[in-house]
Amino acid sequence: MQADTSPSAHLHEHRDGDAHYQHYTVQRSQSVLAWSLALTLGFAVVEVVTGFMSNSLALISDAGHMVTDAAALGLALLAQLIAKRPPSARHSFGFGRAEALAAFVNSLVLLVLVGWITYEAISRFTHPEQVQGATVFVVAALGLIINLVLAWMLSRGDSNMNTRAALVNVLGDLLGSVAALVSGAVIYYTGWMRIDPLLSLFVALLILKSTVGVLRESYHFLMGGVPEQIDYLKVGADLEQLDGVCSVHDLHVWDMSPGQPALIGHVEITDLAHWPDILHNIKAMLLEKHGIDHITLQAEVAPQGNA
Numbered sequence: 154m155q156a157d158t159s160p161s162a163h164l165h166e167h168r169d170g171d172a173h174y175q176h177y178t179v180q181r182s183q184s185v186l187a188w189s190l191a192l193t194l195g196f197a198v199v200e201v202v203t204g205f206m207s208n209s210l211a212l213i214s215d216a217g218h219m220v221t222d223a224a225a226l227g228l229a230l231l232a233q234l235i236a237k238r239p240p241s242a243r244h245s246f247g248f249g250r251a252e253a254l255a256a257f258v259n260s261l262v263l264l265v266l267v268g269w270i271t272y273e274a275i276s277r278f279t280h281p282e283q284v285q286g287a288t289v290f291v292v293a294a295l296g297l298i299i300n301l302v303l304a305w306m307l308s309r310g311d312s313n314m315n316t317r318a319a320l321v322n323v324l325g326d327l328l329g330s331v332a333a334l335v336s337g338a339v340i341y342y343t344g345w346m347r348i349d350p351l352l353s354l355f356v357a358l359l360i361l362k363s364t365v366g367v368l369r370e371s372y373h374f375l376m377g378g379v380p381e382q383i384d385y386l387k388v389g390a391d392l393e394q395l396d397g398v399c400s401v402h403d404l405h406v407w408d409m410s411p412g413q414p415a416l417i418g419h420v421e422i423t424d425l426a427h428w429p430d431i432l433h434n435i436k437a438m439l440l441e442k443h444g445i446d447h448i449t450l451q452a453e454v455a456p457q458g459n460a
Contacts, residue, residue, distance in 0.1 A: 185306050185307060185309070186226055186230040186307075187230060188306065189226050189303050189306055189307060189323070190223060190226040190227055190230060192299055192302065192303060193219055193222045193223045193226055193299075193303060193323075194220075194223040196219060196295070196296060196299050197216060197219035197220045197222070197223055199292065199295075200212060200213075200215055200216030200219055200292060200296060201213075201216040201220070203288055203289075203292045204216045204292075206285070206288065207284060207285035207288040207289050207292075208282055208283060208284050208285065209284045209285070209288075209289040209333065209336065209337070209349055210270075210273050210274060210277055210282075210284075210349050210350050210353045211289065211293075211329070211332050211333040211336040211337075211349050211350075211352050211353045211356075212289050212292060212293060212333045212336075212337075213273075214270045214273075214329060214333075214353045214356065214357070215293070215296060215326060215329035215330055215332075215333050215356075219296070219326055222303075222322045222323055222326050226322075231255070250374075250375065250410060253371045253374045253375050253410075254371075254375065256367055256370075256371040257368065257371040257372060257375060259322065259367070260364050260365075260367045260368035260371065261368070263322065263325075263360060263364040264361070264364060264368070266360070267357045267360055267361045267364070270353055270354070270356070270357040271354060271357050273350070273353070274350035274351070274353045274354040274357070275350070275354075276350075277346075277347075277349065277350035278347060278350050278351075281346040281347055281350075282346065283346065284336075284337075284340050284346055284349050286336075286337045286338070286339070286340030286341030286342075287337065287341050288337070289333055289334075289336060289337030289340065290334060290337030290338055290341060291337075292333070293330050293331075293333035293334035293336075293337055294330075294334055296326075296329075296330040296333065297327065297330040297331060297334060300323055300324075300326050300327035300330050301327065303323045304320065304323050304324055304327060307320040307323060308320060321363045321364065321366075321367050324363065325356070325359065325360040325363055325364075328356050328359050328360070329356045329360075332352035332353065332355060332356045333352070335348070335352060336348050336349045336352045336353075374408055377407045378407065379406045379407065380406070380407070380408050380414045382444070383406055383414060383443055383444070383445070384443075385404075385406055387443075388404070388406060388416070388439070388443055388445075389401055389404055391438060391439075391442060391443075392404075392418075392420065392435065392438075392439075395431065395434055395435060395438065396431075396434070397422050397423060397424075397427050397430070397431040397434075398420055398421070398422055398431060398435075399421040399422060399423060399455035400420075400421045400455065401418055401419065401420055401421070402418070402419050402421070403417075403418055403419045404416070404417075404418035404419075405417050405418065406445070409447060413446075413447065414443075414444060414445045414446075414447065415445070415447035415448070415449075416439065416445050416447070416448050416449070416450075417448075417449045417450070418450055418451070419450070419451045419452075419453055420435070420450050420451070420452055420453065421453050421454070421455035421456075422452055422453070422454065422455060423454075423455055424454075425452060425454060428452045431452075432450065432452070435448070435450065436448055
């Protein structure tokens with residue numbers, strides 16, 4: 154990436170003693186997401202056409218999920234491109250949150266899809282419709298193979314919130330392909346049409362479970378929540394146990410971008426002359442015990458009663 158020559162570039166510099174976090178992503182490849190998007194979108198068209206031709210809710214649901222997958226992968230690709238942009242005078246934290254935002258939007262779209270599948274499944278329980286089992290079986294088998302390839306590709310890519318959200322979509326669609334495969338086989342050999350909405354409803358519940366997890370994680374991040382792997386109270390207690398530290402207040406811990414925790418706060422000490430040594434010990438402790446590298450603390454002289 155070319156060096157930032159904007160007037161505000163020096164304001165974003167990280168010098169000796171600062172955190173190593175750069176506010177942007179520099180080494181993520183988009184090739185995996187691009188290939189996944191092409192495969193998903195291409196087969197989604199096939200499933201949409203054959204789903205309506207065979208009148209299979211299981212196949213139509215899987216087709217709708219693959220269209221959602223394509224949108225999710227497109228958003229993931231766009232988010233990674235945006236996240237590579239360096240910080241600017243208007244966005245001093247950079248664009249790392251674009252990935253979490255895309256994951257959040259993907260999850261909301263999936264909830265809508267689950268609602269539609271559920272509505273259609275309940276309707277078909279009451280009024281079963283004829284389904285072409287053989288067509289469903291063949292197309293679902295192809296979909297299963299493609300989804301296995303997609304899952305393998307995404308699992309070998311970068312591990313971040315947005316890629317995991319895309320992988321959840323693909324895994325959910327893989328289950329949809331399995332359900333459609335079983336549905337086609339049962340209908341072909343037995344003629345029992347209610348298996349189609351039954352398996353569609355089962356897949357919808359599985360998708361819902363996975364989606365809620367990604368939705369909760371992305372929402373927590375976007376709201377500036379304390380990272381799941383960090384115990385906020387333990388951080389405060391460990392800070393106050395260090396030599397020279399009297400108390401800590403106005404303490405905040407959050408993720409600058411997924412997997413990059415940051416901390417700010419006020420530290421009351423007995424003597425400002427000892428602050429450089431105390432700060433050094435604080436940074437070493439926070440990095441070793443809690444994995445926090447991006448630290449901004451304001452030293453204050455403790456009131457006489459607290460010293």
